[in-house]
Amino acid sequence: MNASMSYLDGNAAAGELSRIFATDVTSAEGQCANCGAKGRFAETHLYMQCPGLVARCALCEHVLLRLVNVRRRVYLDLSGMTYLAFGMDE
Numbered sequence: 855m856n857a858s859m860s861y862l863d864g865n866a867a868a869g870e871l872s873r874i875f876a877t878d879v880t881s882a883e884g885q886c887a888n889c890g891a892k893g894r895f896a897e898t899h900l901y902m903q904c905p906g907l908v909a910r911c912a913l914c915e916h917v918l919l920r921l922v923n924v925r926r927r928v929y930l931d932l933s934g935m936t937y938l939a940f941g942m943d944e
């Protein structure tokens with residue numbers, strides 16, 4: 855990974871993710887499939903200098919989420935996370 859690449863925090867993905875999720879993903883808690891770190895999605899390192907979004911673990915930089923728009927489809931890869939847990943309002 856190029857250390858000079860800049861990233862935003864995961865909050866920057868809120869608008870794009872709201873197109874496919876009815877709830878706020880940035881407040882969900884996830885676990886990195888590589889190092890086991892747990893945290894809010896908002897704490898991830900978000901890279902937007904690519905055709906889509908890439909969220910990486912703040913501890914080990916493992917890819918947690920990839921979201922790419924291709925024509926009229928959105929491809930979402932969450933395989934870098936063990937889980938993503940949402941708090942649901944009653």
Ligand SMILES: [Zn+2]
Nearest residue numbers: 886889911914
């Ligand atoms: Zn990690």
